[in-house]
Amino acid sequence: MVPLFDPHPQHARVRTEVVQAVNEVLDSGQFIMGPNVQNFEDEAAVYHGVKHAIGVASGTDALLLALLAAGVGEGDEVITSPFTFIATLEAIYQCGATAVFADIDPATMNLDPDATASVVTERTRAVLPVHLFGQAADMKPFLELGQKHNLRVIGDCAQAFGARYHGTSVGALGDAGCFSFFPTKNLGGYGDGGLITTDSDELADAVRVLRNHGSRTRYYHDVVGYNSRLDEVQAAALRIKLRHLEEFNESRRAVAAIYDQELSKLGIRTPKILDGCHHVYGQYTILLSERDRLRDALQQRDIGSAIYYPVPLHRQSVCRDTFQELSFPVCEQVAEECLSLPMFPGMTEAQAREVVAAVAEVL
Incomplete structure:
Protein backbone atom coordinates (compact mmCIF):
# COMPACT_ATOMS: atom_id res chain seq x y z
CA MET A 1 0.00 0.00 0.00
CA VAL A 2 1.20 3.49 -0.90
CA PRO A 3 -1.09 6.36 0.21
CA LEU A 4 -1.50 9.52 -1.81
CA PHE A 5 -0.23 11.48 1.19
CA ASP A 6 1.13 10.26 4.50
CA PRO A 7 1.87 12.84 7.24
CA HIS A 8 3.58 10.37 9.56
CA PRO A 9 7.16 10.34 8.17
CA GLN A 10 7.59 14.10 8.41
CA HIS A 11 5.82 14.25 11.77
CA ALA A 12 8.17 11.60 13.12
CA ARG A 13 11.09 13.77 11.99
CA VAL A 14 9.93 16.81 13.98
CA ARG A 15 7.73 15.27 16.67
CA THR A 16 10.02 15.84 19.66
CA GLU A 17 10.66 19.48 18.73
CA VAL A 18 7.01 20.20 17.97
CA VAL A 19 5.73 18.63 21.20
CA GLN A 20 8.21 20.67 23.21
CA ALA A 21 7.29 23.89 21.40
CA VAL A 22 3.55 23.30 21.83
CA ASN A 23 3.97 22.45 25.51
CA GLU A 24 5.80 25.74 25.99
CA VAL A 25 2.84 27.55 24.44
CA LEU A 26 0.41 25.70 26.70
CA ASP A 27 2.50 26.56 29.75
CA SER A 28 2.66 30.22 28.73
CA GLY A 29 -1.10 30.60 28.59
CA GLN A 30 -0.81 32.98 25.61
CA PHE A 31 -2.56 31.48 22.60
CA ILE A 32 -3.42 34.46 20.37
CA MET A 33 -0.87 36.83 18.76
CA GLY A 34 1.97 35.73 20.99
CA PRO A 35 5.74 35.60 20.44
CA ASN A 36 5.64 32.51 18.24
CA VAL A 37 3.43 34.25 15.71
CA GLN A 38 5.78 37.23 15.58
CA ASN A 39 8.88 35.04 15.39
CA PHE A 40 7.38 32.81 12.70
CA GLU A 41 6.44 35.86 10.64
CA ASP A 42 9.98 37.22 10.96
CA GLU A 43 11.51 33.88 10.00
CA ALA A 44 9.14 33.40 7.07
CA ALA A 45 9.94 36.89 5.80
CA VAL A 46 13.64 36.09 5.86
CA TYR A 47 13.03 32.77 4.10
CA HIS A 48 11.16 34.47 1.25
CA GLY A 49 13.42 37.50 1.10
CA VAL A 50 10.64 40.02 1.76
CA LYS A 51 10.05 42.77 4.30
CA HIS A 52 6.76 41.42 5.63
CA ALA A 53 5.10 38.07 6.32
CA ILE A 54 1.70 38.17 8.01
CA GLY A 55 0.06 35.08 9.47
CA VAL A 56 -3.68 34.59 8.91
CA ALA A 57 -6.23 31.89 9.64
CA SER A 58 -6.16 30.06 6.30
CA GLY A 59 -4.89 30.16 2.75
CA THR A 60 -8.32 31.30 1.60
CA ASP A 61 -8.17 34.24 4.01
CA ALA A 62 -4.68 35.04 2.74
CA LEU A 63 -6.08 35.48 -0.78
CA LEU A 64 -9.08 37.50 0.38
CA LEU A 65 -7.15 39.85 2.67
CA ALA A 66 -4.38 40.37 0.11
CA LEU A 67 -6.92 41.36 -2.55
CA LEU A 68 -8.75 43.69 -0.16
CA ALA A 69 -5.51 45.25 1.06
CA ALA A 70 -4.50 45.80 -2.57
CA GLY A 71 -7.66 47.82 -3.11
CA VAL A 72 -9.64 45.26 -5.09
CA GLY A 73 -13.38 45.65 -4.63
CA GLU A 74 -16.78 46.00 -6.21
CA GLY A 75 -16.69 46.78 -9.93
CA ASP A 76 -13.15 45.44 -10.37
CA GLU A 77 -12.11 42.44 -12.42
CA VAL A 78 -9.48 39.90 -11.35
CA ILE A 79 -8.01 37.52 -13.92
CA THR A 80 -7.11 34.03 -12.77
CA SER A 81 -6.98 30.38 -13.81
CA PRO A 82 -10.06 28.15 -14.13
CA PHE A 83 -7.85 25.18 -13.20
CA THR A 84 -7.35 25.56 -9.46
CA PHE A 85 -9.08 24.99 -6.13
CA ILE A 86 -12.22 27.05 -5.63
CA ALA A 87 -10.64 29.11 -2.84
CA THR A 88 -8.98 31.22 -5.53
CA LEU A 89 -12.39 32.08 -6.96
CA GLU A 90 -14.05 32.47 -3.55
CA ALA A 91 -11.59 35.18 -2.54
CA ILE A 92 -12.37 37.20 -5.67
CA TYR A 93 -16.11 36.92 -5.11
CA GLN A 94 -15.88 37.67 -1.40
CA CYS A 95 -14.13 40.98 -1.96
CA GLY A 96 -16.93 42.01 -4.33
CA ALA A 97 -14.94 41.75 -7.56
CA THR A 98 -15.70 39.86 -10.76
CA ALA A 99 -13.62 36.84 -11.75
CA VAL A 100 -12.33 36.65 -15.30
CA PHE A 101 -10.76 33.40 -16.48
CA ALA A 102 -7.98 32.81 -18.99
CA ASP A 103 -6.87 29.42 -20.29
CA ILE A 104 -3.82 27.56 -19.03
CA ASP A 105 -0.52 26.52 -20.55
CA PRO A 106 -0.80 22.88 -21.74
CA ALA A 107 2.73 22.05 -20.61
CA THR A 108 2.78 23.49 -17.09
CA MET A 109 -0.99 23.70 -16.37
CA ASN A 110 -0.36 27.19 -15.00
CA LEU A 111 -2.14 30.35 -16.16
CA ASP A 112 -1.15 31.27 -19.73
CA PRO A 113 0.34 34.79 -19.92
CA ASP A 114 -0.78 35.41 -23.52
CA ALA A 115 -4.34 34.28 -22.77
CA THR A 116 -4.31 36.54 -19.72
CA ALA A 117 -3.20 39.58 -21.72
CA SER A 118 -6.04 39.02 -24.18
CA VAL A 119 -8.77 39.48 -21.52
CA VAL A 120 -7.47 42.62 -19.80
CA THR A 121 -10.07 45.40 -19.84
CA GLU A 122 -10.36 48.86 -18.34
CA ARG A 123 -12.00 47.26 -15.30
CA THR A 124 -9.14 44.82 -14.65
CA ARG A 125 -7.58 45.59 -11.28
CA ALA A 126 -5.47 42.50 -10.55
CA VAL A 127 -4.01 39.31 -11.96
CA LEU A 128 -3.98 36.24 -9.71
CA PRO A 129 -1.68 33.55 -11.14
CA VAL A 130 -1.63 30.20 -9.33
CA HIS A 131 1.70 28.44 -8.75
CA LEU A 132 0.05 25.09 -9.36
CA PHE A 133 1.31 21.76 -7.99
CA GLY A 134 4.52 23.33 -6.69
CA GLN A 135 5.88 25.09 -9.78
CA ALA A 136 6.00 28.85 -10.22
CA ALA A 137 3.90 30.33 -12.98
CA ASP A 138 5.88 32.11 -15.70
CA MET A 139 5.90 35.38 -13.78
CA LYS A 140 7.98 37.71 -15.97
CA PRO A 141 5.17 38.36 -18.47
CA PHE A 142 2.63 38.75 -15.66
CA LEU A 143 4.80 41.33 -13.94
CA GLU A 144 5.28 43.17 -17.24
CA LEU A 145 1.52 43.06 -17.84
CA GLY A 146 0.93 44.48 -14.38
CA GLN A 147 3.37 47.31 -14.99
CA LYS A 148 1.89 48.09 -18.41
CA HIS A 149 -1.71 48.30 -17.20
CA ASN A 150 -1.13 49.35 -13.57
CA LEU A 151 -2.45 46.04 -12.25
CA ARG A 152 -1.83 44.34 -8.94
CA VAL A 153 -0.12 40.94 -9.29
CA ILE A 154 -0.92 38.63 -6.39
CA GLY A 155 0.32 35.04 -6.36
CA ASP A 156 -1.68 32.07 -5.13
CA CYS A 157 1.27 30.19 -3.64
CA ALA A 158 -0.76 27.67 -1.63
CA GLN A 159 0.91 24.65 -3.23
CA ALA A 160 4.37 26.14 -3.65
CA PHE A 161 6.10 27.04 -0.38
CA GLY A 162 9.78 26.81 -1.29
CA ALA A 163 9.32 27.11 -5.07
CA ARG A 164 11.54 29.60 -6.85
CA TYR A 165 11.46 31.47 -10.15
CA HIS A 166 14.91 32.33 -11.49
CA GLY A 167 16.23 32.22 -7.94
CA THR A 168 13.44 34.31 -6.39
CA SER A 169 10.94 32.83 -3.97
CA VAL A 170 7.37 32.81 -5.27
CA GLY A 171 6.49 34.75 -2.14
CA ALA A 172 8.62 37.66 -3.34
CA LEU A 173 7.08 37.95 -6.81
CA GLY A 174 4.50 40.63 -7.50
CA ASP A 175 2.64 42.66 -4.90
CA ALA A 176 1.96 39.74 -2.56
CA GLY A 177 2.18 35.97 -2.19
CA CYS A 178 -0.54 33.94 -0.46
CA PHE A 179 0.22 30.63 1.26
CA SER A 180 -1.78 27.86 2.90
CA PHE A 181 -0.66 25.69 5.81
CA PHE A 182 -3.25 22.97 5.21
CA PRO A 183 -1.58 19.74 6.45
CA THR A 184 -0.86 18.35 2.95
CA LYS A 185 0.98 21.47 1.79
CA ASN A 186 4.78 21.70 1.48
CA LEU A 187 4.83 23.58 4.77
CA GLY A 188 1.85 21.93 6.41
CA GLY A 189 0.52 22.72 9.85
CA TYR A 190 -1.59 20.73 12.27
CA GLY A 191 -4.78 22.43 11.15
CA ASP A 192 -5.64 25.50 9.10
CA GLY A 193 -3.43 28.53 8.68
CA GLY A 194 -2.14 30.92 6.04
CA LEU A 195 0.45 33.58 5.28
CA ILE A 196 0.76 36.72 3.16
CA THR A 197 4.20 37.87 2.03
CA THR A 198 4.93 41.32 0.59
CA ASP A 199 7.52 44.06 0.28
CA SER A 200 4.84 46.75 0.49
CA ASP A 201 4.61 48.54 3.84
CA GLU A 202 1.17 49.87 2.89
CA LEU A 203 -0.25 46.48 1.91
CA ALA A 204 1.24 44.79 4.99
CA ASP A 205 -0.28 47.40 7.30
CA ALA A 206 -3.69 46.99 5.67
CA VAL A 207 -3.54 43.19 6.05
CA ARG A 208 -2.59 43.43 9.72
CA VAL A 209 -5.56 45.70 10.37
CA LEU A 210 -7.99 43.56 8.37
CA ARG A 211 -6.98 40.29 10.06
CA ASN A 212 -7.62 41.73 13.53
CA HIS A 213 -11.19 43.07 13.35
CA GLY A 214 -10.08 46.24 11.55
CA SER A 215 -8.14 47.36 14.61
CA ARG A 216 -4.67 48.71 15.33
CA THR A 217 -5.46 49.45 18.96
CA ARG A 218 -7.77 47.29 21.05
CA TYR A 219 -11.38 48.46 20.94
CA TYR A 220 -10.60 51.12 18.31
CA HIS A 221 -11.65 50.02 14.81
CA ASP A 222 -10.71 51.85 11.63
CA VAL A 223 -12.46 49.55 9.13
CA VAL A 224 -14.75 46.52 9.13
CA GLY A 225 -12.28 43.68 9.41
CA TYR A 226 -12.08 39.93 9.99
CA ASN A 227 -11.08 37.51 12.70
CA SER A 228 -8.26 35.88 10.77
CA ARG A 229 -5.27 35.40 13.03
CA LEU A 230 -2.75 32.58 12.91
CA ASP A 231 -2.87 31.01 16.36
CA GLU A 232 0.12 30.61 18.64
CA VAL A 233 0.09 26.79 18.69
CA GLN A 234 0.17 26.57 14.89
CA ALA A 235 2.89 29.21 14.71
CA ALA A 236 5.06 27.31 17.20
CA ALA A 237 4.75 24.10 15.16
CA LEU A 238 5.30 25.88 11.85
CA ARG A 239 8.50 27.47 13.15
CA ILE A 240 9.89 23.97 13.71
CA LYS A 241 8.74 22.67 10.35
CA LEU A 242 10.09 25.71 8.50
CA ARG A 243 13.59 24.75 9.70
CA HIS A 244 13.14 21.37 8.02
Whole structure:
Protein backbone atom coordinates (compact mmCIF):
# COMPACT_ATOMS: atom_id res chain seq x y z
CA MET A 1 0.00 0.00 0.00
CA VAL A 2 1.20 3.49 -0.90
CA PRO A 3 -1.09 6.36 0.21
CA LEU A 4 -1.50 9.52 -1.81
CA PHE A 5 -0.23 11.48 1.19
CA ASP A 6 1.13 10.26 4.50
CA PRO A 7 1.87 12.84 7.24
CA HIS A 8 3.58 10.37 9.56
CA PRO A 9 7.16 10.34 8.17
CA GLN A 10 7.59 14.10 8.41
CA HIS A 11 5.82 14.25 11.77
CA ALA A 12 8.17 11.60 13.12
CA ARG A 13 11.09 13.77 11.99
CA VAL A 14 9.93 16.81 13.98
CA ARG A 15 7.73 15.27 16.67
CA THR A 16 10.02 15.84 19.66
CA GLU A 17 10.66 19.48 18.73
CA VAL A 18 7.01 20.20 17.97
CA VAL A 19 5.73 18.63 21.20
CA GLN A 20 8.21 20.67 23.21
CA ALA A 21 7.29 23.89 21.40
CA VAL A 22 3.55 23.30 21.83
CA ASN A 23 3.97 22.45 25.51
CA GLU A 24 5.80 25.74 25.99
CA VAL A 25 2.84 27.55 24.44
CA LEU A 26 0.41 25.70 26.70
CA ASP A 27 2.50 26.56 29.75
CA SER A 28 2.66 30.22 28.73
CA GLY A 29 -1.10 30.60 28.59
CA GLN A 30 -0.81 32.98 25.61
CA PHE A 31 -2.56 31.48 22.60
CA ILE A 32 -3.42 34.46 20.37
CA MET A 33 -0.87 36.83 18.76
CA GLY A 34 1.97 35.73 20.99
CA PRO A 35 5.74 35.60 20.44
CA ASN A 36 5.64 32.51 18.24
CA VAL A 37 3.43 34.25 15.71
CA GLN A 38 5.78 37.23 15.58
CA ASN A 39 8.88 35.04 15.39
CA PHE A 40 7.38 32.81 12.70
CA GLU A 41 6.44 35.86 10.64
CA ASP A 42 9.98 37.22 10.96
CA GLU A 43 11.51 33.88 10.00
CA ALA A 44 9.14 33.40 7.07
CA ALA A 45 9.94 36.89 5.80
CA VAL A 46 13.64 36.09 5.86
CA TYR A 47 13.03 32.77 4.10
CA HIS A 48 11.16 34.47 1.25
CA GLY A 49 13.42 37.50 1.10
CA VAL A 50 10.64 40.02 1.76
CA LYS A 51 10.05 42.77 4.30
CA HIS A 52 6.76 41.42 5.63
CA ALA A 53 5.10 38.07 6.32
CA ILE A 54 1.70 38.17 8.01
CA GLY A 55 0.06 35.08 9.47
CA VAL A 56 -3.68 34.59 8.91
CA ALA A 57 -6.23 31.89 9.64
CA SER A 58 -6.16 30.06 6.30
CA GLY A 59 -4.89 30.16 2.75
CA THR A 60 -8.32 31.30 1.60
CA ASP A 61 -8.17 34.24 4.01
CA ALA A 62 -4.68 35.04 2.74
CA LEU A 63 -6.08 35.48 -0.78
CA LEU A 64 -9.08 37.50 0.38
CA LEU A 65 -7.15 39.85 2.67
CA ALA A 66 -4.38 40.37 0.11
CA LEU A 67 -6.92 41.36 -2.55
CA LEU A 68 -8.75 43.69 -0.16
CA ALA A 69 -5.51 45.25 1.06
CA ALA A 70 -4.50 45.80 -2.57
CA GLY A 71 -7.66 47.82 -3.11
CA VAL A 72 -9.64 45.26 -5.09
CA GLY A 73 -13.38 45.65 -4.63
CA GLU A 74 -16.78 46.00 -6.21
CA GLY A 75 -16.69 46.78 -9.93
CA ASP A 76 -13.15 45.44 -10.37
CA GLU A 77 -12.11 42.44 -12.42
CA VAL A 78 -9.48 39.90 -11.35
CA ILE A 79 -8.01 37.52 -13.92
CA THR A 80 -7.11 34.03 -12.77
CA SER A 81 -6.98 30.38 -13.81
CA PRO A 82 -10.06 28.15 -14.13
CA PHE A 83 -7.85 25.18 -13.20
CA THR A 84 -7.35 25.56 -9.46
CA PHE A 85 -9.08 24.99 -6.13
CA ILE A 86 -12.22 27.05 -5.63
CA ALA A 87 -10.64 29.11 -2.84
CA THR A 88 -8.98 31.22 -5.53
CA LEU A 89 -12.39 32.08 -6.96
CA GLU A 90 -14.05 32.47 -3.55
CA ALA A 91 -11.59 35.18 -2.54
CA ILE A 92 -12.37 37.20 -5.67
CA TYR A 93 -16.11 36.92 -5.11
CA GLN A 94 -15.88 37.67 -1.40
CA CYS A 95 -14.13 40.98 -1.96
CA GLY A 96 -16.93 42.01 -4.33
CA ALA A 97 -14.94 41.75 -7.56
CA THR A 98 -15.70 39.86 -10.76
CA ALA A 99 -13.62 36.84 -11.75
CA VAL A 100 -12.33 36.65 -15.30
CA PHE A 101 -10.76 33.40 -16.48
CA ALA A 102 -7.98 32.81 -18.99
CA ASP A 103 -6.87 29.42 -20.29
CA ILE A 104 -3.82 27.56 -19.03
CA ASP A 105 -0.52 26.52 -20.55
CA PRO A 106 -0.80 22.88 -21.74
CA ALA A 107 2.73 22.05 -20.61
CA THR A 108 2.78 23.49 -17.09
CA MET A 109 -0.99 23.70 -16.37
CA ASN A 110 -0.36 27.19 -15.00
CA LEU A 111 -2.14 30.35 -16.16
CA ASP A 112 -1.15 31.27 -19.73
CA PRO A 113 0.34 34.79 -19.92
CA ASP A 114 -0.78 35.41 -23.52
CA ALA A 115 -4.34 34.28 -22.77
CA THR A 116 -4.31 36.54 -19.72
CA ALA A 117 -3.20 39.58 -21.72
CA SER A 118 -6.04 39.02 -24.18
CA VAL A 119 -8.77 39.48 -21.52
CA VAL A 120 -7.47 42.62 -19.80
CA THR A 121 -10.07 45.40 -19.84
CA GLU A 122 -10.36 48.86 -18.34
CA ARG A 123 -12.00 47.26 -15.30
CA THR A 124 -9.14 44.82 -14.65
CA ARG A 125 -7.58 45.59 -11.28
CA ALA A 126 -5.47 42.50 -10.55
CA VAL A 127 -4.01 39.31 -11.96
CA LEU A 128 -3.98 36.24 -9.71
CA PRO A 129 -1.68 33.55 -11.14
CA VAL A 130 -1.63 30.20 -9.33
CA HIS A 131 1.70 28.44 -8.75
CA LEU A 132 0.05 25.09 -9.36
CA PHE A 133 1.31 21.76 -7.99
CA GLY A 134 4.52 23.33 -6.69
CA GLN A 135 5.88 25.09 -9.78
CA ALA A 136 6.00 28.85 -10.22
CA ALA A 137 3.90 30.33 -12.98
CA ASP A 138 5.88 32.11 -15.70
CA MET A 139 5.90 35.38 -13.78
CA LYS A 140 7.98 37.71 -15.97
CA PRO A 141 5.17 38.36 -18.47
CA PHE A 142 2.63 38.75 -15.66
CA LEU A 143 4.80 41.33 -13.94
CA GLU A 144 5.28 43.17 -17.24
CA LEU A 145 1.52 43.06 -17.84
CA GLY A 146 0.93 44.48 -14.38
CA GLN A 147 3.37 47.31 -14.99
CA LYS A 148 1.89 48.09 -18.41
CA HIS A 149 -1.71 48.30 -17.20
CA ASN A 150 -1.13 49.35 -13.57
CA LEU A 151 -2.45 46.04 -12.25
CA ARG A 152 -1.83 44.34 -8.94
CA VAL A 153 -0.12 40.94 -9.29
CA ILE A 154 -0.92 38.63 -6.39
CA GLY A 155 0.32 35.04 -6.36
CA ASP A 156 -1.68 32.07 -5.13
CA CYS A 157 1.27 30.19 -3.64
CA ALA A 158 -0.76 27.67 -1.63
CA GLN A 159 0.91 24.65 -3.23
CA ALA A 160 4.37 26.14 -3.65
CA PHE A 161 6.10 27.04 -0.38
CA GLY A 162 9.78 26.81 -1.29
CA ALA A 163 9.32 27.11 -5.07
CA ARG A 164 11.54 29.60 -6.85
CA TYR A 165 11.46 31.47 -10.15
CA HIS A 166 14.91 32.33 -11.49
CA GLY A 167 16.23 32.22 -7.94
CA THR A 168 13.44 34.31 -6.39
CA SER A 169 10.94 32.83 -3.97
CA VAL A 170 7.37 32.81 -5.27
CA GLY A 171 6.49 34.75 -2.14
CA ALA A 172 8.62 37.66 -3.34
CA LEU A 173 7.08 37.95 -6.81
CA GLY A 174 4.50 40.63 -7.50
CA ASP A 175 2.64 42.66 -4.90
CA ALA A 176 1.96 39.74 -2.56
CA GLY A 177 2.18 35.97 -2.19
CA CYS A 178 -0.54 33.94 -0.46
CA PHE A 179 0.22 30.63 1.26
CA SER A 180 -1.78 27.86 2.90
CA PHE A 181 -0.66 25.69 5.81
CA PHE A 182 -3.25 22.97 5.21
CA PRO A 183 -1.58 19.74 6.45
CA THR A 184 -0.86 18.35 2.95
CA LYS A 185 0.98 21.47 1.79
CA ASN A 186 4.78 21.70 1.48
CA LEU A 187 4.83 23.58 4.77
CA GLY A 188 1.85 21.93 6.41
CA GLY A 189 0.52 22.72 9.85
CA TYR A 190 -1.59 20.73 12.27
CA GLY A 191 -4.78 22.43 11.15
CA ASP A 192 -5.64 25.50 9.10
CA GLY A 193 -3.43 28.53 8.68
CA GLY A 194 -2.14 30.92 6.04
CA LEU A 195 0.45 33.58 5.28
CA ILE A 196 0.76 36.72 3.16
CA THR A 197 4.20 37.87 2.03
CA THR A 198 4.93 41.32 0.59
CA ASP A 199 7.52 44.06 0.28
CA SER A 200 4.84 46.75 0.49
CA ASP A 201 4.61 48.54 3.84
CA GLU A 202 1.17 49.87 2.89
CA LEU A 203 -0.25 46.48 1.91
CA ALA A 204 1.24 44.79 4.99
CA ASP A 205 -0.28 47.40 7.30
CA ALA A 206 -3.69 46.99 5.67
CA VAL A 207 -3.54 43.19 6.05
CA ARG A 208 -2.59 43.43 9.72
CA VAL A 209 -5.56 45.70 10.37
CA LEU A 210 -7.99 43.56 8.37
CA ARG A 211 -6.98 40.29 10.06
CA ASN A 212 -7.62 41.73 13.53
CA HIS A 213 -11.19 43.07 13.35
CA GLY A 214 -10.08 46.24 11.55
CA SER A 215 -8.14 47.36 14.61
CA ARG A 216 -4.67 48.71 15.33
CA THR A 217 -5.46 49.45 18.96
CA ARG A 218 -7.77 47.29 21.05
CA TYR A 219 -11.38 48.46 20.94
CA TYR A 220 -10.60 51.12 18.31
CA HIS A 221 -11.65 50.02 14.81
CA ASP A 222 -10.71 51.85 11.63
CA VAL A 223 -12.46 49.55 9.13
CA VAL A 224 -14.75 46.52 9.13
CA GLY A 225 -12.28 43.68 9.41
CA TYR A 226 -12.08 39.93 9.99
CA ASN A 227 -11.08 37.51 12.70
CA SER A 228 -8.26 35.88 10.77
CA ARG A 229 -5.27 35.40 13.03
CA LEU A 230 -2.75 32.58 12.91
CA ASP A 231 -2.87 31.01 16.36
CA GLU A 232 0.12 30.61 18.64
CA VAL A 233 0.09 26.79 18.69
CA GLN A 234 0.17 26.57 14.89
CA ALA A 235 2.89 29.21 14.71
CA ALA A 236 5.06 27.31 17.20
CA ALA A 237 4.75 24.10 15.16
CA LEU A 238 5.30 25.88 11.85
CA ARG A 239 8.50 27.47 13.15
CA ILE A 240 9.89 23.97 13.71
CA LYS A 241 8.74 22.67 10.35
CA LEU A 242 10.09 25.71 8.50
CA ARG A 243 13.59 24.75 9.70
CA HIS A 244 13.14 21.37 8.02
CA LEU A 245 11.36 22.60 4.89
CA GLU A 246 14.28 22.32 2.48
CA GLU A 247 14.86 18.75 3.64
CA PHE A 248 11.16 17.93 3.14
CA ASN A 249 11.09 19.54 -0.30
CA GLU A 250 14.24 17.71 -1.39
CA SER A 251 12.55 14.47 -0.34
CA ARG A 252 9.66 15.32 -2.65
CA ARG A 253 12.07 16.18 -5.46
CA ALA A 254 13.89 12.85 -5.07
CA VAL A 255 10.61 10.97 -5.53
CA ALA A 256 9.78 13.15 -8.53
CA ALA A 257 13.13 12.31 -10.11
CA ILE A 258 12.31 8.59 -9.94
CA TYR A 259 8.86 9.21 -11.40
CA ASP A 260 10.30 11.39 -14.18
CA GLN A 261 12.87 8.83 -15.22
CA GLU A 262 10.65 5.77 -15.16
CA LEU A 263 7.26 7.12 -16.23
CA SER A 264 8.62 8.95 -19.26
CA LYS A 265 9.63 5.52 -20.62
CA LEU A 266 5.94 4.64 -20.69
CA GLY A 267 5.01 7.62 -22.84
CA ILE A 268 3.30 9.41 -19.96
CA ARG A 269 3.42 13.22 -19.94
CA THR A 270 5.31 13.99 -16.76
CA PRO A 271 5.49 17.51 -15.26
CA LYS A 272 7.18 20.02 -17.54
CA ILE A 273 9.67 22.22 -15.69
CA LEU A 274 10.07 25.76 -16.97
CA ASP A 275 13.62 27.01 -17.38
CA GLY A 276 14.70 28.76 -14.20
CA CYS A 277 12.01 27.15 -12.04
CA HIS A 278 12.67 25.19 -8.85
CA HIS A 279 9.70 22.80 -8.55
CA VAL A 280 8.75 21.57 -5.07
CA TYR A 281 6.03 19.08 -6.08
CA GLY A 282 3.11 19.93 -3.88
CA GLN A 283 1.60 17.30 -6.12
CA TYR A 284 3.13 15.13 -8.83
CA THR A 285 0.62 15.30 -11.66
CA ILE A 286 0.77 13.34 -14.91
CA LEU A 287 -1.37 13.57 -18.03
CA LEU A 288 -2.65 10.56 -19.94
CA SER A 289 -5.72 9.66 -21.97
CA GLU A 290 -6.27 6.47 -19.96
CA ARG A 291 -6.46 8.38 -16.70
CA ASP A 292 -9.63 6.80 -15.34
CA ARG A 293 -8.52 3.24 -16.10
CA LEU A 294 -5.19 3.84 -14.38
CA ARG A 295 -6.82 5.46 -11.35
CA ASP A 296 -9.20 2.53 -10.88
CA ALA A 297 -6.41 -0.01 -11.30
CA LEU A 298 -4.17 1.76 -8.79
CA GLN A 299 -7.02 1.82 -6.29
CA GLN A 300 -7.39 -1.95 -6.65
CA ARG A 301 -3.68 -2.24 -5.82
CA ASP A 302 -4.01 -0.01 -2.71
CA ILE A 303 -2.06 2.81 -4.31
CA GLY A 304 -3.42 6.28 -3.80
CA SER A 305 -4.08 8.84 -6.51
CA ALA A 306 -6.25 11.91 -6.94
CA ILE A 307 -7.71 14.09 -9.66
CA TYR A 308 -6.90 17.80 -9.20
CA TYR A 309 -9.27 19.15 -10.56
CA PRO A 310 -12.03 17.09 -12.23
CA VAL A 311 -14.41 20.03 -12.67
CA PRO A 312 -12.83 23.34 -13.78
CA LEU A 313 -14.11 26.42 -12.00
CA HIS A 314 -16.09 27.72 -14.96
CA ARG A 315 -18.06 24.45 -14.93
CA GLN A 316 -18.85 24.49 -11.21
CA SER A 317 -22.55 24.76 -10.41
CA VAL A 318 -21.95 27.72 -8.08
CA CYS A 319 -20.97 29.90 -11.04
CA ARG A 320 -22.21 27.99 -14.07
CA ASP A 321 -24.72 30.70 -14.97
CA THR A 322 -21.93 33.27 -15.15
CA PHE A 323 -19.56 31.24 -17.29
CA GLN A 324 -21.82 28.76 -19.12
CA GLU A 325 -21.08 30.30 -22.52
CA LEU A 326 -17.32 30.16 -22.04
CA SER A 327 -14.91 27.41 -23.00
CA PHE A 328 -11.26 26.98 -22.09
CA PRO A 329 -10.16 24.03 -24.24
CA VAL A 330 -6.76 23.42 -22.68
CA CYS A 331 -8.13 23.52 -19.14
CA GLU A 332 -11.00 21.20 -20.07
CA GLN A 333 -8.66 18.69 -21.74
CA VAL A 334 -6.26 18.70 -18.80
CA ALA A 335 -9.15 18.15 -16.38
CA GLU A 336 -9.98 14.94 -18.27
CA GLU A 337 -6.40 13.63 -18.32
CA CYS A 338 -4.68 14.70 -15.09
CA LEU A 339 -3.84 12.32 -12.27
CA SER A 340 -1.74 13.02 -9.20
CA LEU A 341 0.39 10.19 -7.84
CA PRO A 342 1.60 9.59 -4.26
CA MET A 343 3.88 12.37 -3.06
CA PHE A 344 4.95 13.32 0.47
CA PRO A 345 8.09 14.05 2.48
CA GLY A 346 9.69 10.85 3.71
CA MET A 347 8.24 8.73 0.93
CA THR A 348 10.79 5.99 0.29
CA GLU A 349 12.45 4.97 -2.94
CA ALA A 350 10.82 1.56 -2.55
CA GLN A 351 7.38 3.18 -2.36
CA ALA A 352 8.08 5.30 -5.42
CA ARG A 353 9.21 2.26 -7.39
CA GLU A 354 6.12 0.34 -6.24
CA VAL A 355 3.99 3.10 -7.76
CA VAL A 356 6.03 3.04 -10.98
CA ALA A 357 5.79 -0.75 -11.24
CA ALA A 358 2.00 -0.64 -10.76
CA VAL A 359 1.62 2.04 -13.44
CA ALA A 360 3.78 0.04 -15.83
CA GLU A 361 1.78 -3.12 -15.17
CA VAL A 362 -1.50 -1.39 -15.85
CA LEU A 363 -0.41 0.43 -18.99
